[in-house]
Amino acid sequence: xxxxxxxxxxxxxxxxxxxxxxxxxxxxxxxxxxxxxxxxxxxxxxxxxxxxxxxxxxxxxxxxxxxxxxxxxxxxxxxxxxxxxxxxxxxxxxxxxxxxxxxxxxxxxxxxxxxxxxxxxxxxxxxxxxxxxxxxxxxxxxxxxxxxxxxxxxxxxxxxxxxxxxxxxxxxxxxxxxxxxxxxxxxxxxxxxxxxxxxxxxxxxxxxxxxxxxxxxxxxxxxxxxxxxxxxxxxxxxxxxxxxxxxxxxxxxxxxxxxxxxxxxxxxxxxxxxxxxxxxxxxxxxx
Ligand SMILES: NC(=O)c1ccc[n+]([C@@H]2O[C@H](COP(=O)([O-])OP(=O)(O)OC[C@H]3O[C@@H](n4cnc5c(N)ncnc54)[C@H](O)[C@@H]3O)[C@@H](O)[C@H]2O)c1
Numbered sequence: 001x002x003x004x005x006x007x008x009x010x011x012x013x014x015x016x017x018x019x020x021x022x023x024x025x026x027x028x029x030x031x032x033x034x035x036x037x038x039x040x041x042x043x044x045x046x047x048x049x050x051x052x053x054x055x056x057x058x059x060x061x062x063x064x065x066x067x068x069x070x071x072x073x074x075x076x077x078x079x080x081x082x083x084x085x086x087x088x089x090x091x092x093x094x095x096x097x098x099x100x101x102x103x104x105x106x107x108x109x110x111x112x113x114x115x116x117x118x119x120x121x122x123x124x125x126x127x128x129x130x131x132x133x134x135x136x137x138x139x140x141x142x143x144x145x146x147x148x149x150x151x152x153x154x155x156x157x158x159x160x161x162x163x164x165x166x167x168x169x170x171x172x173x174x175x176x177x178x179x180x181x182x183x184x185x186x187x188x189x190x191x192x193x194x195x196x197x198x199x200x201x202x203x204x205x206x207x208x209x210x211x212x213x214x215x216x217x218x219x220x221x222x223x224x225x226x227x228x229x230x231x232x233x234x235x236x237x238x239x240x241x242x243x244x245x246x247x248x249x250x251x252x253x254x255x256x257x258x259x260x261x262x263x264x265x266x267x268x269x270x271x272x273x274x275x276x277x278x279x280x281x282x283x284x285x286x287x
Contacts (some may be wrong), residue, residue, distance in 0.1 A: 023261035026051030031105045033085050034112030036063025038212035042249030043256050053077035085112045085138035095145045105146045107260045110139040110160045117221035120176040131177035136184035156200035157260040162186045164208045164275040186271050193269035201268035203259045208275025211246040242277020
């Protein structure tokens with residue numbers, strides 16, 4: 001674990017002065033799953049810039065350690081906590097590591113996820129299990145482990161990664177297990193919000209197309225399948241967006257930090273869509 005006094009003036013604090021932190025989360029402890037890269041990493045760093053101590057989880061140990069070191073570089077307490085969120089024994093060990101570091105998690109971001117571009121009739125049982133286990137079951141296991149402490153301390157913010165696909169008429173063909181898992185996450189969000197009220201809020205954010213390794217991989221899979229250049233597929237996706245370009249991980253991190261902030265204290269059971277206008281200009285480009 002890297003220790004630092006919350007709010008201390010260090011190198012990271014000086015960098016933050018250039019771009020002011022949008023919210024004050026000093027004194028809070030955050031845990032972000034799948035934070036080794038992409039949206040999770042951007043979220044861990046933004047929450048740290050806002051003053052929170054951050055537990056950095058990822059399946060990939062080295063990635064969790066790298067991002068935890070970046071959080072420490074911002075002058076915040078950080079803990080690298082590699083674990084597979086889809087496995088109960090692994091989540092139990094993660095809970096044990098966080099408790100042993102005397103960190104009480106106030107802000108839980110269930111971000112870990114995977115996606116594969118494949119028609120239902122070609123999906124294996126393993127495709128189904130991996131999507132549902134990592135995203136739906138992982139979110140359930142993490143809430144079950146960390147929400148009791150939040151309820152006992154009478155404060156908690158849980159933000160789950162939904163998706164714009166988990167809204168009526170937005171599920172996208174060739175992503176069957178992914179869409180099913182994201183609908184499950186949104187349903188679980190609504191139920192947890194009711195059961196954990198009034199001190200703990202539970203919301204989801206629903207990104208559209210964020211330029212991350214996950215998305216690059218999807219574009220490549222679709223390009224291979226359709227016999228197209230990946231740049232052509234990427235441009236087809238870009239053309240669908242009302243706002244003209246893909247979201248960046250920071251755009252999603254900003255919405256997550258907002259839902260963790262005092263400004264959002266009356267928001268629960270919501271699914272905040274951050275999709276650059278998807279699906280309004282959807283032109284049926286998938287084949
Ligand atoms: N990129 C998008 O366009 C987009 C759109 C909608 C929703 N999302 C959701 O946002 C979240 C993050 O997406 P991203 O684009 O940053 O993905 P990414 O693939 O770049 O990062 C996902 C991270 O999760 C980690 N991970 C995977 N399985 C894990 C497990 N079992 N335990 C712990 N960590 C695990 C990976 O190692 C990786 O570091 C996902 O839930 C994804 O479904 C992304």
